[in-house]
């Protein structure tokens with residue numbers, strides 16, 4: 235506190251000068267002495283209390299008098315109050331937030347050991363995709379090239395490149411064989427159409443398919459593969475994990491791609507960064523939701539109070555529902571009834587209370603559309 239450091243009971247003789255923050259070892263106080271002091275300054279040895287400037291006054295003989303009772307030790311910040319030498323300030327794996335950077339600096343750290351953000355590269359496949367203007371003549375706008383980089387960043391990745399490869403199998407092979415990114419995210423080409431090159435190319439480079447399709451709608455052709463390492467030399471205990479690369483193959487239908495992003499890319503990025511899984515939670519539905527006969531559905535919802543409101547426009551090729559959503563509800567095969575509690579997968583930017591709740595229907599989910 236700005237005021238006076240005093241020793242023993244008052245009144246006190248005020249010493250000339252003052253003590254500012256950052257000054258080393260001020261001279262000790264004798265019994266009955268006071269010295270002007272600034273907030274953050276080291277107190278002189280034998281100080282018994284600090285009196286705030288508004289709680290004392292100095293008379294014309296240079297004596298300091300208290301305006302109220304002085305409690306021994308008042309307004310002296312003892313050392314070790316926040317932590318002791320050797321204390322663990324945060325558990326390993328804690329996220330380095332701006333506050334953590336401040337804490338680390340305050341505690342005297344010059345460097346922190348951190349798990350680097352995984353580096354991700356996005357490969358957009360499809361000859362039919364336009365990058366500007368209105369969709370026309372059978373060609374459509376690339377919705378995933380603009381959507382994935384910021385979404386991947388929100389999930390903790392550093393996006394190093396977005397490349398549009400068309401439906402060129404050689405270009406895809408080249409990209410998969412040479413990229414040094416930790417995570418490659420492809421869009422489209424996961425099914426078995428004439429220009430769906432993802433599976434054949436993964437076979438060609440000797441990738442190991444870890445997940446090859448999921449019983450979920452939309453998004454059932456999503457896949458996860460481990461790619462051959464790009465680090466030179468054989469893998470030893472010392473180089474274990476170095477150069478390890480994964481590929482998440484997102485289906486081309488835009489909402490199907492979101493499904494894969496949240497259920498394959500998100501846990502992978504979390505694992506690579508060593509972050510723990512968030513606590514899962516459920517919310518009751520405010521309206522019935524149709525189900526797929528065999529597979530789980532992921533349906534965009536907005537959160538209104540305690541309720542999850544299913545949003546319309548939730549077909550695999552649609553983004554209108556997810557653009558207004560706070561999360562995806564996990565709907566079991568067969569569907570779910572109003573009031574039933576469902577697990578919710580949050581979107582990274584979800585706001586409590588929901589963004590556009592009233593867009594949600596209060597009846598059935600407005601035209602089922604899944605493949």
Ligand SMILES: Nc1nc2c(c(=O)[nH]1)N[C@H]1C(S)=C(S)[C@@H](COP(=O)(O)OP(=O)(O)OC[C@H]3O[C@@H](n4cnc5c(N)ncnc54)[C@H](O)[C@@H]3O)O[C@H]1N2
Pocket residue numbers: 358359360362363374375376377378379421422423424425426427430452453454455484485486487488490550605
């Ligand atoms: N015989 C079968 N065919 C399909 C099945 C099936 O089970 N049997 N599943 C369908 C489902 S479901 C999906 S999802 C798609 C997945 O297909 P691909 O991952 O191979 O994606 P594409 O065929 O390349 O594209 C599908 C669709 O999405 C459009 N698309 C692609 N990329 C983008 C983009 N960046 N932005 C916007 N839209 C994009 C593309 O034009 C197609 O309309 O397979 C079904 N077929």
Ligand code: MOO
Pocket residue numbers: 450451452453454455485487490550551604605
């Ligand atoms: O992923 Mo498809 O579009 O499952 O619906």
